[in-house]
Amino acid sequence: MKHPLQKMMEDRRNGIKAGIPSYCTANPLVLEMALRRAKLLNRPVLIEATANQVNQYGGYTGMVPKDFYKMVLEMAEKIGVPEHQMILAGDHLGPLTWQNLPEKEAMDKSIELVYEYARAGFTKIHLDTSMKVADDPEGLLSTETIARRGAILYKAAMKGYEELKAEKPDVLRPVFVIGSEVPIPGGAQEAEDTLAVTSPDAFRDTVATYRRVFKEEGIEEGMNDVIAVVVQPGVEFGDDQVFLYDHDAAFDLCAALKDYPEVCFEGHSADYQSPESLRNMCQDGIAILKVGPALTYGLREALFALSFMEKELVPEAEQAHFIETLDEVMMKNPANWQKHYHGDDKQLALARKYSFSDRARYYIGQPEVTEAMDKLFENLRKYQIPMNMLHQYMPVSYNKVRDGELELDPRELAMDGVTNFMMDYEYAVTL
Known part of the structure; x- marks a missing residue:
């Protein structure tokens, strides 16, 4: 072959x-x-x-x-x-x-x-x-x-x-x-x-x-x-x-x-x-x-959007606190980002979250972060995301859910953040 x-x-x-x-x-x-x-x-x-x-x-x-x-x-x-x-x-x-x-x-x-x-x-x-x-x-x-x-x-x-x-x-x-x-x-x-x-x-x-x-x-x-x-x-x-x-x-x-x-x-x-x-x-x-990094950036971006919706929908005591957990793990184990990000504390905090270099990808698989991610998904299945809120935080995914192309499930929504980047590359190589 x-x-x-x-x-x-x-x-x-x-x-x-x-x-x-x-x-x-x-x-x-x-x-x-x-x-x-x-x-x-x-x-x-x-x-x-x-x-x-x-x-x-x-x-x-x-x-x-x-x-x-x-x-x-x-x-x-x-x-x-x-x-x-x-x-x-x-x-x-x-x-x-x-x-x-x-x-x-x-x-x-x-x-x-x-x-x-x-x-x-x-x-x-x-x-x-x-x-x-x-x-x-x-x-x-x-x-x-x-x-x-x-x-x-x-x-x-x-x-x-x-x-x-x-x-x-x-x-x-x-x-x-x-x-x-x-x-x-x-x-x-x-x-x-x-x-x-x-x-x-x-x-x-x-x-x-x-x-x-x-x-x-x-x-x-x-x-x-x-x-x-x-x-x-x-x-x-x-x-x-x-x-x-x-x-x-x-x-x-x-x-x-x-x-x-x-x-x-x-x-x-x-x-x-x-x-x-x-x-x-x-x-x-x-x-x-x-x-590479753009794919996990798309995933991180979607997970943050889900976290913002969780803060609106889920009682404080039940929240997964995914964003905070990710940053805590990054702060406790800085080896994979500290040589790459520069500036004062505020600039470093923003880079850990939002940098296109996405050094957060080294941490998303850590047990504490994975546990927070799974809890985030569970919470948003229990407290279902309303369509009007989905439109606010994830408008591209909203269109897919509205049109029956995507399931209104938090894990699927997280993965759709990856899809949105992949589609650019698929377009590029489609004859």
Whole structure:
């Protein structure tokens, strides 16, 4: 069976401007909605886990690659999405979480990481060796070093794939993404005025260097598995700013793709783009549209709206106090936000709640927060939300409930906050 992303590339070579959203999240409600949309639209669904979310030591989710794969597969089976419709991917696989170690140790851990992802059944692998490790010389890493390390990780991934194929002959051969000219995962930390677009020469150098290195390493045919190159097309977001895609600014970069019909671009940090910006990106060759924080932001936004309605409807003593609980947990465990948010106490409090970077996503799965969320849902089933109040706090969801497209259930309303973002990406890749 042909990999859906290889099929997408065939379509693009035939002049069909195909593309796909890439949902980078480990949140169960977001994953459930991604799978439900895939079933509804009968489309492949691309779900990504990052190296810091899921790795051989558990990452911040506590899951190793096979755990994450099993979780999504079981969810898909319940929803009715066949396994071949799922594309599970590993993002930023390389020394990302081991940059404090010397090269030998960092690469040994990276080899194990990539191997475990491929062995578990992940079939889209981002080989990201762009980050420096402890004993690298000063200055930027050379493209040569990046490609050499990438080739080592490609071999590790293919070893995992071949072992899995021996047990599961119909498993899809993995495809690969190279390049990493992007900001840190999760959005910019500081306000910016301008954003540099990857130069066409840098893109060409990445491809040429990988081709040469793969040939020298005896894996020349491996370049046939490379379907995308990560570039910075001029999109990004921070606490309260979004850089919308500028077709003219990215024109020269995207024009360079005509000489490389075997690949497309993968655009990271495509969160919060307008539907038309996303569609223009897809049309211009940025066919893989990565989105992560915006999805959990949509969920958080909906949960806050439900909380505001709960304060109106439910006696104080019975309230879940979801908003307060989330902030208390974030304050008690600040490691996942304090390096990312800046300002005085008031500014930090607002960022914890409302930042587009959505560091709150690291906490929504914490037991105390999950318990408050479940209680919020229970309360709003007991004290049902009136339609006029729903219109006040969730007008987009109100229209769907009014028209019989959405159930008036608090959990469904929370998940609709995710749907509203996903629909922008679905529009972008709909031909």
